[in-house]
Amino acid sequence: MKPRDRLRIAMQKSGRLTEPAQELLARCGLKFRQSRDKLFCFGEGEPVDLLLVRDDDIPGLIAEGVCDLGIVGRNVLREFQLTADSSVPRIEELRPLGFGGCRLSVAMPQEDAYTDPSQLGGLRIATSYPGLLGEWLRENGVEAKVVMLAGSVEIAPRLGTADAICDLVSSGATLNANQLREVAVVMESQAVLAGPATLPTDERGDLAELMLRRLDGVIQVRDSRLVMMQAPRDALDAITRLLPGMPRPTLTQVDGEPGQVVLQALCAGAVSWRQLEEMKKAGARDMLVLPVEKMLA
């Protein structure tokens, strides 16, 4: 294979992860020109290109070296790790990305009783995640028959091809519509950045490091707020305790008012009206809460 000097990131072509992944990359300062076949997007600023594929193919493409990094559900990545041949290079979760949240759960017909995993013994459980389900069953000492289905897992109990299912759930609406009830969580999932256990040592490695640094900056500030206010110096302790994450504020003296300071603090999380009102009661005034766009330590 010809060595590449551009970094290539795989992401889902069309599905739940597509839009948030595009938005995340845009926040990292990456711009792309889409090609006709809509499979490949050429990066315009940085030498970073995109490959748009089915999510299930992403770990394999990284393992084969076709792509350097990928944005994929932890569920897909973990399933790949559990089921890939041992000769295949290891692909790791490099960063959780904070979107695409869901869980892989076992669900049963609503009328069936369930109190603990042992009740699944001897049942047929339909899933697209035989690796993850198999591991969970082993950990819980349950012997059940895993029925592999590529899609439409939720209708298997009604069709009589399985007694229970193990599938992705977020709101539970799909389960409800199929008269199923979530009974046990096998794993919590979200979108992650996946990559090889050791990054390449050439230019692509440097680009991957750059991407990780930018991602960290974006993820760190996504929920952060910059809070500014004026407050009496002796109320600082009370006010700081009300700020999410209890940050260490920067203080500026107010001219001609020795007892007053201007406080500026980077908070790890949203600041509610209630918290602001409490701070006002403690003596704060002229409060401002601002979203943070970028951060580089």
Ligand code: ATP
């Ligand atoms: P593809 O055509 O790429 O194979 P898909 O149908 O497998 O698409 P989606 O349904 O778009 O994929 O789901 C992609 C990922 O979104 C899942 O692997 C999972 O990590 C995440 N996800 C979040 N919530 C849900 C949900 N309620 N159901 C399924 N996946 C979810």
Ligand code: ZN
């Ligand atoms: Zn898929």
